[in-house]
Amino acid sequence: MTHLTVGMPWASSHPETLLAPWWAEVLAVHPETPGVATLTLRLEDDAMRAGYRFRPGQFNMLSLPGFGEAAISISSDPAAPETLRHTVRAAGSLTRALTRLQPGARVGLRGPFGVPWPVEALRGEDIIIVTGGVGLAPLRPVIAYLRRHREDYGRVTLLYGARTPADLLYAGEYQAWKHDGIEVLLTVDRAAEGWRGPVGVVPVLFYRLRPHPDRTVVFSCGPEIMMHFVVYEAMARRIPFERIYLSLERNMKCGEGLCGHCQVGPYFVCRDGPVFRYDALAPFFHVEGL
Amino acid sequence: MANPLLPLNATVALPKPRLGDLLAALRARDYTVHGPTVRDGVLRYGPVISPDDLPRGYVVRQQPGRYRLEYTGHGDYFAVTPGPDTWKRDLFPPRQALFHLRRNGEGWEVVAAAEKPPRLALLGVRPCELAAIHVQDRVFLRQDFSDPHYRAVRERLFLVAVNCLHPAETCFCAAWGTGPEATGGYDLLLTELDDVFLATVGSEAGREVLQPLGWEPAGASLLDLARQRLEAARAGMTRRLPVAPDRLPDLLLSRLEHPHWEAVALRCLSCANCTQVCPTCFCWGVEDAIALNGDEVTRFRVWDSCFSPQLSYLAGGGNARPTVKARYRQWLTHKFASWQRQFGVPGCVGCGRCITWCPAGIDVIAELAALTADREEDALQGGGR
Amino acid sequence: MCAEIPPEITSALRRIPWFQRLQPRHFAALAAIATLRRAEGGEVLFREGDPQDFLYVLLEGRVALEMHVPGRERVRLMTAEPMDVVGWSSVVPRVRWRTASAVAVLPSLLVALDAPAMLRLCEEDHDLGYIVMRRLANVVAQRLMVTRLQLLDIYAHPGTEGCDDG
Numbered sequence: 016m017t018h019l020t021v022g023m024p025w026a027s028s029h030p031e032t033l034l035a036p037w038w039a040e041v042l043a044v045h046p047e048t049p050g051v052a053t054l055t056l057r058l059e060d061d062a063m064r065a066g067y068r069f070r071p072g073q074f075n076m077l078s079l080p081g082f083g084e085a086a087i088s089i090s091s092d093p094a095a096p097e098t099l100r101h102t103v104r105a106a107g108s109l110t111r112a113l114t115r116l117q118p119g120a121r122v123g124l125r126g127p128f129g130v131p132w133p134v135e136a137l138r139g140e141d142i143i144i145v146t147g148g149v150g151l152a153p154l155r156p157v158i159a160y161l162r163r164h165r166e167d168y169g170r171v172t173l174l175y176g177a178r179t180p181a182d183l184l185y186a187g188e189y190q191a192w193k194h195d196g197i198e199v200l201l202t203v204d205r206a207a208e209g210w211r212g213p214v215g216v217v218p219v220l221f222y223r224l225r226p227h228p229d230r231t232v233v234f235s236c237g238p239e240i241m242m243h244f245v246v247y248e249a250m251a252r253r254i255p256f257e258r259i260y261l262s263l264e265r266n267m268k269c270g271e272g273l274c275g276h277c278q279v280g281p282y283f284v285c286r287d288g289p290v291f292r293y294d295a296l297a298p299f300f301h302v303e304g305l
Numbered sequence: 306m307a308n309p310l311l312p313l314n315a316t317v318a319l320p321k322p323r324l325g326d327l328l329a330a331l332r333a334r335d336y337t338v339h340g341p342t343v344r345d346g347v348l349r350y351g352p353v354i355s356p357d358d359l360p361r362g363y364v365v366r367q368q369p370g371r372y373r374l375e376y377t378g379h380g381d382y383f384a385v386t387p388g389p390d391t392w393k394r395d396l397f398p399p400r401q402a403l404f405h406l407r408r409n410g411e412g413w414e415v416v417a418a419a420e421k422p423p424r425l426a427l428l429g430v431r432p433c434e435l436a437a438i439h440v441q442d443r444v445f446l447r448q449d450f451s452d453p454h455y456r457a458v459r460e461r462l463f464l465v466a467v468n469c470l471h472p473a474e475t476c477f478c479a480a481w482g483t484g485p486e487a488t489g490g491y492d493l494l495l496t497e498l499d500d501v502f503l504a505t506v507g508s509e510a511g512r513e514v515l516q517p518l519g520w521e522p523a524g525a526s527l528l529d530l531a532r533q534r535l536e537a538a539r540a541g542m543t544r545r546l547p548v549a550p551d552r553l554p555d556l557l558l559s560r561l562e563h564p565h566w567e568a569v570a571l572r573c574l575s576c577a578n579c580t581q582v583c584p585t586c587f588c589w590g591v592e593d594a595i596a597l598n599g600d601e602v603t604r605f606r607v608w609d610s611c612f613s614p615q616l617s618y619l620a621g622g623g624n625a626r627p628t629v630k631a632r633y634r635q636w637l638t639h640k641f642a643s644w645q646r647q648f649g650v651p652g653c654v655g656c657g658r659c660i661t662w663c664p665a666g667i668d669v670i671a672e673l674a675a676l677t678a679d680r681e682e683d684a685l686q687g688g689g690r
Numbered sequence: 691m692c693a694e695i696p697p698e699i700t701s702a703l704r705r706i707p708w709f710q711r712l713q714p715r716h717f718a719a720l721a722a723i724a725t726l727r728r729a730e731g732g733e734v735l736f737r738e739g740d741p742q743d744f745l746y747v748l749l750e751g752r753v754a755l756e757m758h759v760p761g762r763e764r765v766r767l768m769t770a771e772p773m774d775v776v777g778w779s780s781v782v783p784r785v786r787w788r789t790a791s792a793v794a795v796l797p798s799l800l801v802a803l804d805a806p807a808m809l810r811l812c813e814e815d816h817d818l819g820y821i822v823m824r825r826l827a828n829v830v831a832q833r834l835m836v837t838r839l840q841l842l843d844i845y846a847h848p849g850t851e852g853c854d855d856g
């Protein structure tokens with residue numbers, strides 16, 4: 016079990032009970048792609064806001080009274096934790112309500128939770144970030160970190176795809192990322208009018224690279240089947256399991272390893288993940304329905 | 306003539322008619338006593354005011370998928386074995402209000418659900434159930450975090466354990482070493498003989514309650530009798546684990562695609578009975594209940610089950626465990642394998658409830674045997690048990 | 691070997707990884723049936739139903755594979771990137787004509803290999819034939835993976851009425 020140290024221990028607003036949230040004000044709701052919006056939140060409690068720190072890949076449990084809670088990755092820059100961005104896909108009643116909030120609304124927040132991407136420990140390596148759809152959201156903090164510390168890393172490449180060009184998340188930022196030395200290779204499953212970029216699936220973007228297996232690390236997040244193929248492509252290029260990190264997603268009710276919902280084999284995705292090093296995950300990842 | 310001060314772990318003889326005095330002593334110390342009672346044709350745990358509320362004269366016949374409570378008129382209070390209820394109902398209620406959310410201008414405020422935690426004395430806790438409480442202690446009270454609701458009840462709990470002299474056919478506590486004799490973790494321990502209870506002091510609180518009651522020293526013949534009956538009870542349990550407990554995690558977690566999972570899935574109804582009656586199962590979900598005026602919401606914690614398809618629902622549609630096979634495998638591997646890695650102890654205590662209360666009569670011992678068999682032939686034999 | 695191979699052909703072929711691994715006699719044989727082709731953005735290389743004249747290897751630019759589906763707009767299936775093979779079916783004997791169209795999306799430079807000649811070379815020299823067919827098997831395998839993942843529509847959101855939340 017890979018228990019890495021996390022940004023800050025989660026502190027409850029009401030330790031005499033479970034799941035009591037802090038409150039955050041919605042500063043902005045920015046529509047991203049169809050069905051997806053980014054909420055910018057600001058914790059109301061001054062002390063909590065001043066002390067809040069998160070690491071890339073961690074998540075918060077966001078809630079609305081009457082709707083329950085959901086685990087949403089933090090997608091902002093870890094160096095600027097006074098405001099927290101959460102990219103939400105409207106997939107159920109809670110997330111749909113979140114994407115329809117107006118600035119000034121209040122959202123319950125608990126966190127941060129989860130094992131982060133170990134990017135700080137991988138100085139000097141080449142990093143390949145492979146992601147699809149909203150899977151880019153939990154990796155955006157990694158990109159922010161890499162942009163700030165670009166000289167400390169080798170080649171940094173983003174392989175990213177979505178269903179259609181309109182579904183490419185954070186499209187307005189790619190230019191800035193490229194400017195800061197991050198190679199961005201895009202693809203879409205289905206082309207649309209005016210799209211002159213690649214059409215195909217994300218794993219195929221690997222064919223454009225020649226990674227050095229002993230100094231490359233792969234970070235991947237996205238539909239699980241995409242990650243299966245990412246692992247195959249990494250293996251085909253002899254990248255060892257210890258250099259592949261995946262972020263998993265499971266139904267979470269507590270986010271803290273108490274409610275039993277998010278298990279994958281012996282792991283709780285909220286406590287032992289969501290970021291897993293692939294050697295720990297390998298015995299379980301391909302088992303159907305685990 | 307006052308009796309000498311009882312040392313810890315001392316065993317004395319309490320005449321059976323004094324059982325009511327024990328109950329009164331607990332009530333005088335502000336405990337609400339819960340114990341086995343007969344209700345709706347089964348044993349239910351509920352308030353016990355007098356010894357008449359206990360299942361004196363009853364026996365239980367349990368088999369895979371079968372439960373019968375019968376009155377035979379014998380003189381024992383605790384000759385029964387556990388029914389569908391478990392003590393987790395008191396420590397980890399099926400529906401627990403966590404807090405209220407009250408509208409406050411633009412936002413909401415959290416108002417703790419003001420509940421005085423109950424001060425409970427559990428009477429008749431079997432050794433397997435004692436073990437189950439200790440397993441749940443590891444789940445709810447951890448180094449880095451403890452569940453405040455569980456802790457509040459647990460801290461106030463008084464445990465009167467009862468050694469088990471009439472295990473059911475479905476019991477297998479002996480296989481785990483969790484019974485039929487309790488070895489610690491109680492305040493008082495009773496062993497029922499014909500005219501007396503042997504009462505063992507397990508804690509300071511237990512000593513304090515027992516001390517003033519009308520007990521007598523326990524003679525060697527009584528202690529021998531108790532030992533013999535416990536031995537007979539132990540020997541009477543023939544179910545064995547197919548492999549040593551510490552081998553189960555590696556074996557099961559490496560056989561996740563064993564063909565036997567398909568076979569058991571054909572019989573399993575995914576009805577979740579086993580998770581309801583299991584004294585260690587702890588999965589829970591969250592429900593928000595909105596008051597009619599819309600200005601107050603209560604957030605509840607509710608029991609959940611890995612057999613519920615909703616538990617493994619994936620955001621945006623799809624299900625991580627879309628088949629009965631996947632859910633059964635999750636339950637069995639969690640209980641017998643993953644649990645050890647997560648909490649350092651096995652998740653099963655051998656109470657046998659899951660076998661009794663499974664409408665399909667699925668026997669976990671047989672399933673484990675089939676899954677851990679060395680060769681295909683052994684697997685086929687094990688499955689037919 | 692009679693004719694001189696133009697140097698631009700040789701240098702173009704040397705850019706292609708699997709050509710770099712060919713034995714000199716195989717390289718020469720393929721070079722002899724190779725030409726360079728430039729395509730402007732929007733230019734059609736071949737259409738469905740066309741005879742299978744060339745096997746292409748894309749050196750620069752981007753080529754889209756499309757199909758005309760009666761009643762719908764042209765469907766862009768996938769794109770080929772530099773070093774990808776375009777028109778693999780021209781060297782598979784059973785397939786008689788192009789199964790898809792190829793359109794240059796960006797200004798492109800391609801190596802065009804005479805397909806019937808290539809088939810003859812493969813028949814005459816089974817060593818070369820094995821290398822070519824193995825390469826094509828990889829190409830088709832990759833296309834199949836892409837097609838399957840596209841078919842699975844992995845980003846689709848089947849219904850937003852979730853039972854629990856998220």
